[in-house]
Amino acid sequence: xxxxxxxxxxxxxxxxxxxxxxxxxxxxxxxxxxxxxxxxxxxxxxxxxxxxxxxxxxxxxxxxxxxxxxxxxxxxxxxxxxxxxxxxxxxxxxxxxxxxxxxxxxxxxxxxxxxxxxxxxxxxxxxxxxxxxxxxxxxxxxxxxxxxxxxxxxxxxxxxxxxxxxxxxxxxxxxxxxxxxxxxxxxxxxxxxxxxxxxxxxxxxxxxxxxxxxxxxxxxxxxxxxxxxxxxxxxxxxxxxxxxxxxxxxxxxxxxxxxxxxxxxxxxxxxxxxxxxxxxxxxxxxxxxxxxxxxxxxxxxxxxxxxxxxxxxxxxxxxxxxxxxxxxxxxxxxxxxxxxxxxxxxxxxx
Numbered sequence: 001x002x003x004x005x006x007x008x009x010x011x012x013x014x015x016x017x018x019x020x021x022x023x024x025x026x027x028x029x030x031x032x033x034x035x036x037x038x039x040x041x042x043x044x045x046x047x048x049x050x051x052x053x054x055x056x057x058x059x060x061x062x063x064x065x066x067x068x069x070x071x072x073x074x075x076x077x078x079x080x081x082x083x084x085x086x087x088x089x090x091x092x093x094x095x096x097x098x099x100x101x102x103x104x105x106x107x108x109x110x111x112x113x114x115x116x117x118x119x120x121x122x123x124x125x126x127x128x129x130x131x132x133x134x135x136x137x138x139x140x141x142x143x144x145x146x147x148x149x150x151x152x153x154x155x156x157x158x159x160x161x162x163x164x165x166x167x168x169x170x171x172x173x174x175x176x177x178x179x180x181x182x183x184x185x186x187x188x189x190x191x192x193x194x195x196x197x198x199x200x201x202x203x204x205x206x207x208x209x210x211x212x213x214x215x216x217x218x219x220x221x222x223x224x225x226x227x228x229x230x231x232x233x234x235x236x237x238x239x240x241x242x243x244x245x246x247x248x249x250x251x252x253x254x255x256x257x258x259x260x261x262x263x264x265x266x267x268x269x270x271x272x273x274x275x276x277x278x279x280x281x282x283x284x285x286x287x288x289x290x291x292x293x294x295x296x297x298x299x300x301x302x303x304x305x306x307x308x309x310x311x312x313x314x315x316x317x318x319x320x321x322x323x324x325x326x327x328x329x330x331x332x333x334x335x336x337x338x339x340x341x342x343x344x345x346x347x348x349x350x
Contacts, residue, residue, distance in 0.1 A: 031326050032166035036173025038329065039069055040181060041207045042214050047178050062178035066171050073167070198344050202337065209336040213252075213329050220292045221251030224258050224285075231284045235269060235277040252328045253316055254309040257289055311335060 026033065043065050051061035177184070189199050225248030233240050243265075247258040262285040269278030312332050319331020 029166070029169050031323060032169035033173050034330060035166075035326065036170040037177055038210045038214065038333070039170060040174040040177035041210045043069060043174070044178065044181065044207070059179055062175050065178055066175045069174060070167075070171060194344075198348070201344065202340055205336050205340045206333065209333050213332050216297055217252050220297050221248045223296070224248070224251040224288055224292050227288045228258050228262060228285045231281050232265065235265075235281045236274065237265060237269075249325070249328070251292075254293075254312050256313075257293070258285060259289065262286075307332075307336060307339070 046068075047061050047065040050056065050064055051058055054061075185203070189196060192199055194202075225244050225246075228247050229240050229244030232243055237243065243261060247261055250260055251257050253260075262281060266278045266282035266285075269275075269281060312335065315331035315335035316328055317331070319327025319329075319334065321327065323330050
């Protein structure tokens with residue numbers, strides 16, 4: 001009996017030691033591994049279609065699917081990386097050169113809309129406004145803000161570089177899941193103590209959320225970002241490609257979305273005297289956002305996932321706090337898995 005106990009203790013210690021070492025090995029690649037699994041789930045039906053339609057092997061179909069992922073994701077990302085990097089530098093230089101003493105002096109004391117409004121308001125209310133004091137504070141504020149913007153842009157570019165570096169790992173994981181996904185699923189289901197129908201429900205919800213997050217929100221984000229970028233072009237705002245990419249990413253965030261960029265941009269145009277352009281930009285981008293969020297996405301998503309937008313927003317914020325930009329995708333997945341577990345518990349164990 002003592003011999004059995006020592007054997008069990010040795011086995012348990014060895015097992016947990018191996019698990020710990022595997023965790024240390026996988027930790028730097030955890031993000032790419034998760035995203036590779038997500039890509040495999042999204043493209044699984046496409047992979048199955050290739051296999052059935054062309055009567056080919058699972059390995060060949062998976063290789064072809066990974067090639068599609070490679071060319072659809074990698075090449076556009078390289079182009080985006082080069083363009084965003086260039087425009088980020090140009091934007092920073094324009095901010096530094098365009099927010100000097102002369103520009104702020106013209107903004108406050110010139111004939112622009114904001115200066116005229118301040119003068120009329122001061123005369124109407126009989127208030128003596130110390131514009132020189134405001135000017136000094138604005139100079140300091142804009143210098144600090146430009147430095148902060150540069151840091152944000154550098155981090156964005158760094159995230160893109162990191163994404164390119166980890167892309168190979170994503171493709172390897174995606175290929176493994178596409179070729180051996182059925183075997184891996186059956187193996188995990190055998191280890192799980194849950195009934196098979198509950199395991200299938202969890203996997204289905206996981207794949208559905210992947211589809212909604214990547215495909216539905218991705219297409220909706222591209223529509224909003226591109227149309228808003230066109231509006232920025234006609235409104236006379238520079239660095240169009242950079243702002244378009246930023247708005248495509250922001251469109252994944254429910255409730256607020258591209259308004260984080262479009263509302264300040266509209267106010268900037270109005271305050272600098274371009275009133276019609278500012279109003280046009282605000283109205284156009286607001287209509288695009290309302291149509292995409294309230295008509296396009298519900299029709300595209302259909303009955304796959306019904307989840308509150310506020311809950312999705314909270315999961316995205318929490319996910320970004322842990323995973324960075326990848327939290328836009330990971331956060332909602334963790335959220336829907338939590339809701340699925342709660343639903344299973346409520347239906348079967350209460």
